[in-house]
Amino acid sequence: MTAEGEELAGWARMLADGTRATVCLALLDGRAWTASELARLAKVSRPTISEHLNQLVSGGLLTEVRQGRHRYVKLAGPDTAELLEGLAALTPRRTEVANSLAAVSKRDAFARARTCYDHLAGKLGVALADAMTERGLIDWSDGIALTAEGQAWLEDLGIELEVRRGRPALRSCLDVTERRPHLAGAVGAALCKHALRHDWVTHIPGGRALKVTGSVQAFGLPVRVVKELQPGPRET
Amino acid sequence: MTAEGEELAGWARMLADGTRATVCLALLDGRAWTASELARLAKVSRPTISEHLNQLVSGGLLTEVRQGRHRYVKLAGPDTAELLEGLAALTPRRTEVANSLAAVSKRDAFARARTCYDHLAGKLGVALADAMTERGLIDWSDGIALTAEGQAWLEDLGIELEVRRGRPALRSCLDVTERRPHLAGAVGAALCKHALRHDWVTHIPGGRALKVTGSVQAFGLPVRVVKELQPGPRET
DNA sequence: GGGACCGTTCGGTGGGGGCCTAACTGTGGG
DNA sequence: CCCACAGTTAGGCCCCCACCGAACGGTCCC
Numbered sequence: 001m002t003a004e005g006e007e008l009a010g011w012a013r014m015l016a017d018g019t020r021a022t023v024c025l026a027l028l029d030g031r032a033w034t035a036s037e038l039a040r041l042a043k044v045s046r047p048t049i050s051e052h053l054n055q056l057v058s059g060g061l062l063t064e065v066r067q068g069r070h071r072y073v074k075l076a077g078p079d080t081a082e083l084l085e086g087l088a089a090l091t092p093r094r095t096e097v098a099n100s101l102a103a104v105s106k107r108d109a110f111a112r113a114r115t116c117y118d119h120l121a122g123k124l125g126v127a128l129a130d131a132m133t134e135r136g137l138i139d140w141s142d143g144i145a146l147t148a149e150g151q152a153w154l155e156d157l158g159i160e161l162e163v164r165r166g167r168p169a170l171r172s173c174l175d176v177t178e179r180r181p182h183l184a185g186a187v188g189a190a191l192c193k194h195a196l197r198h199d200w201v202t203h204i205p206g207g208r209a210l211k212v213t214g215s216v217q218a219f220g221l222p223v224r225v226v227k228e229l230q231p232g233p234r235e236t
Numbered sequence: 237m238t239a240e241g242e243e244l245a246g247w248a249r250m251l252a253d254g255t256r257a258t259v260c261l262a263l264l265d266g267r268a269w270t271a272s273e274l275a276r277l278a279k280v281s282r283p284t285i286s287e288h289l290n291q292l293v294s295g296g297l298l299t300e301v302r303q304g305r306h307r308y309v310k311l312a313g314p315d316t317a318e319l320l321e322g323l324a325a326l327t328p329r330r331t332e333v334a335n336s337l338a339a340v341s342k343r344d345a346f347a348r349a350r351t352c353y354d355h356l357a358g359k360l361g362v363a364l365a366d367a368m369t370e371r372g373l374i375d376w377s378d379g380i381a382l383t384a385e386g387q388a389w390l391e392d393l394g395i396e397l398e399v400r401r402g403r404p405a406l407r408s409c410l411d412v413t414e415r416r417p418h419l420a421g422a423v424g425a426a427l428c429k430h431a432l433r434h435d436w437v438t439h440i441p442g443g444r445a446l447k448v449t450g451s452v453q454a455f456g457l458p459v460r461v462v463k464e465l466q467p468g469p470r471e472t
Numbered sequence: 473g474g475g476a477c478c479g480t481t482c483g484g485t486g487g488g489g490g491c492c493t494a495a496c497t498g499t500g501g502g
Numbered sequence: 503c504c505c506a507c508a509g510t511t512a513g514g515c516c517c518c519c520a521c522c523g524a525a526c527g528g529t530c531c532c
Contacts, residue, residue, distance in 0.1 A: 022241025
């Protein structure tokens with residue numbers, strides 16, 4: 001066999017296992033998944049999925065983000081996703097992959113809004129990051145940073161940053177339920193503290209979940225989003 | 237693992253072996269290769285390549301044409317070729333695959349023109365099929381057939397078909413050196429007989445190779461092609 | 473700090489698959 | 503008709519690798 005052949009075979013080998021292929025197809029939704037979720041989906045043990053993820057990551061098909069005790073993996077880039085789509089297109093039927101975790105906790109208060117350490121998470125946290133990005137308060141071009149407008153906006157809200165040694169002012173944090181980044185760091189903490197102090201959000205006893213009031217719109221969120229964040233009349 | 241994952245893995249598994257990958261890359265040139273050639277290229281035994289080709293053909297990635305004691309395989313279609321290109325593009329360097337057989341016999345009389353059973357083959361045979369196709373004498377839309385113009389052309393040349401029971405009038409035959417179809421069947425045989433009778437081509441003793449004269453242009457071949465078919469002054 | 477949970481490492485097991493040699497079938501050329 | 507050659511079948515070898523259970527760090531929540 002030739003060297004090129006061996007190289008091509010190396011790529012193919014990553015997808016040549018049913019478990020790894022299942023993982024990649026699940027990741028086609030563009031979100032980041034944890035190792036345990038993938039193990040459950042693929043119906044294998046955690047040690048097994050761990051090895052598979054090692055292969056896929058070191059092979060360059062997947063990238064990972066380690067966060068606390070979690071290991072999030074997602075497709076390395078749009079090109080690999082495209083390639084995967086092309087291969088998947090060869091299979092006749094293609095059913096939508098079941099996103100078990102999201103489906104289960106979708107209407108849960110936990111998924112709507114909660115604290116993540118000292119900052120806001122859930123749909124609320126992600127929506128806040130989105131809104132600030134849209135309004136030019138955050139610059140993602142090189143890592144993540146506040147723009148001059150962003151700093152002015154914080155001052156307008158009366159928010160002061162707690163400067164602590166070694167802690168970055170603004171950090172992005174992958175949201176557990178939304179799988180998209182929300183805001184952490186000193187800014188994230190200050191925003192959360194601010195919202196709690198003014199009762200824009202309140203802790204729901206027995207967990208990290210938050211109850212959201214209409215006042216959070218003061219963060220500049222779209223009206224539609226704020227409505228979705230508030231529980232219906234029957235819910236707590 | 238899921239059913240879709242298993243399906244995707246099935247496709248990937250075909251390419252997950254260095255030998256099979258090498259075969260597929262070689263076949264990217266669009267030509268048909270024999271099993272032995274591929275075995276030589278991939279540096280494995282003939283039994284081994286036979287099994288690999290079974291897998292690739294039954295998997296739908298390759299199609300085969302059995303012809304006498306030869307087994308020609310080529311990529312199933314342009315879509316699979318495209319997919320393969322996409323995968324191959326992931327590998328950094330891609331060297332041109334060495335087409336050993338063609339390189340060796342390229343300037344050989346055998347490759348230029350010869351008989352194949354009772355019809356013309358080699359560059360001559362393929363060029364003849366091409367020329368007839370270009371002039372609307374052959375219709376490839378459903379199998380292969382002579383058009384009305386084609387039948388008239390044969391009559392003009394003074395060619396009569398030997399009608400034999402069970403033999404199709406016109407058949408395409410995969411050329412050994414060119415890997416593209418030339419003409420067989422009653423028409424192919426008649427054309428060959430005609431060319432030999434009028435000394436447009438003559439047998440080179442000791443083989444099936446033919447010497448080509450300028451008269452073959454009467455078949456309607458392009459001038460450039462006829463020139464290439466004739467050996468240089470030093471050659472036999 | 474205690475308990476729960478996520479993930480990893482280690483050792484062992486079983487199955488699958490790629491490869492070969494030897495022997496056989498079938499085709500084609502002279 | 504006989505030899506040469508393309509390809510296949512059969513049998514066996516061996517390595518790779520997917521998988522699991524058990525045990526072990528790390529992290530987070532209360």
